[in-house]
Amino acid sequence: MPTTTLNHHERLRALTDLLTPSIIRAAATLRLADHIAAGVNRTDALAEVTGTIPELLDMLLRRLAGLELLSRAEDGSYAVAPLGEPLLDTDPSGIRGLLSMDGLFGRQELALVNVLHTVRTGQPSHAAVFGAGYWEDINHNPEFVDALELNAHNPIGWDASIIVEGYDWSQVRSVTDVGGHSGALLIELLRSHPHLTGRLLDLKNVAEVGGRAIAAAGLADRAEAVVGSFFEPLPTGTDVYLLSAILADWDDEQAITILRHCGEAAGPGGKVLLAEVNLPVAETGSLETAGFELYLRATMPAPVRSVEQLERLGEAAGLRVSWRGPVTPVRSLLEFTLA
Ligand SMILES: C[S@@+](CC[C@H](N)C(=O)[O-])C[C@H]1O[C@@H](n2cnc3c(N)ncnc32)[C@H](O)[C@@H]1O
Missing domain, CATH: 3.40.50.150 (Vaccinia Virus protein VP39)
Structure with missing residues (x-):
């Protein structure tokens, strides 16, 4: 196979990888960076505080180390690497909360996996993935009460x-x-x-x-x-x-x-x-805004x-x-x- 074809093949595989984003979102949901920074830095102890299965968490941690979000010492303990630092709850970007699958945005973004539903029907993708529209899902699922409580402290915005x-x-x-x-x-x-x-x-x-x-x-x-x-x-x-x-x-x-x-x-x-x-949407119809336009339409009609x-x-x-x-x-x- 010519090298260029191979490169395109590899590039396409990288572009379509669903596992890496899911692994990072799982890490954010489990607050792995915060636990590790607090000194809970070995697989068994991390499995205990996060309520996960040690053998499976070990795979997740090793993959996070491979992605350079964590570093792994020879004795098997983990530390948060610079790329993983934004996942600390203290990081001002708030990115952990945004990625968390228990959170309002994290839940919404998971539904983007079926953007095809939006392209076919014009409807948001949430119901196609979770069986109920976004607000029904959030409102009838007790898991999201904490996330909503956090939201309650937001000041009014959008020129309200x-x-x-x-x-x-x-x-x-x-x-x-x-x-x-x-x-x-x-x-x-x-x-x-x-x-x-x-x-x-x-x-x-x-x-x-x-x-x-x-x-x-x-x-x-x-x-x-x-x-x-x-x-x-x-x-x-x-x-x-x-x-x-x-x-x-x-x-x-x-x-x-x-x-x-x-x-x-x-x-x-x-x-x-x-x-x-x-x-x-600054300038609809441009190549630059297309992704954002689709994101919006996949989350609201x-x-x-x-x-x-x-x-x-x-x-x-x-x-x-x-x-x-x-x-x-x-x-x-x-x-x-x-x-
Ligand atoms: C985008 S938020 C707007 C919140 C608020 N009015 C504001 O200005 O920020 C949409 C709100 O509509 C609520 N909602 C969604 N479906 C609803 C329904 N069928 N009946 C009543 N409220 C609903 C959601 O729970 C959510 O609080």
Whole structure:
């Protein structure tokens, strides 16, 4: 075989290797670097603290040494090598948490193995790999409660300050944060507008985490967290139904259902406040962004929707725009009422 063909063959094998990323993610999940740095540096002891089988962990450790993430001394003890240092929990990059298979991102990225499903159907790959969509999976799997708790400490982002500051909350008494996640946004809203009361609605695990965050913020007398799904009719009783960073995860038909349920719960005179995000893909169509574009589409059906597209979704859900708010590069604010 000519050398060039051999090189291409080897290169293709290297490009398509699934085992190496899995081994490194397993190491991150087991916190091997942290254990080793803490002095638990021999296979048997590591197997005991990580709850793994010594014979199999030995293979994993030797492979990590072969990949130069660990170094192995002649007496069989391991040390963290420079390439493995970012896997320490103390590393400011936070990469261990991102790679951990118990973590929210790590779980999501595992589903990229079936990006073909997205290319064939336009749908995210998660359900094809795990049997349930990402949020269903995270919310009904007790393994992810800790990861969600960690998330609850994240500050609000993606220009969510325009929701708190760019809307006239003085006329509103109560708000349901639909898909309110960890409660960070609702807490910020209630702190900034002391006359407001709130309700966080989310799937099971998230609603429980959100409820604890509300209580820890000392706001249990002004807000509650309830378990519910925006694919079912929503509880009535608040003036505003807020949807922040929700629709990107759903295709048009699903997004219309969510908006319709919010409108029905708000009822005549009530408001649906759509605070949708727009994920920035610098220049779609270029070779450089193609990987990122596919990543986004494999994890969410609609990472980029224009304000006009959002307005059309609202109209299809029986709503009409009653106020057009600020638009930033990553967020827009639209108020709807029943048409
Ligand atoms: C991208 S997060 C948005 C969180 C938050 N609103 C924000 O602005 O950061 C999507 C949220 O929708 C929730 N969610 C997903 N499916 C849901 C459903 N069927 N009913 C209610 N909430 C759902 C998820 O649990 C998650 O908290």
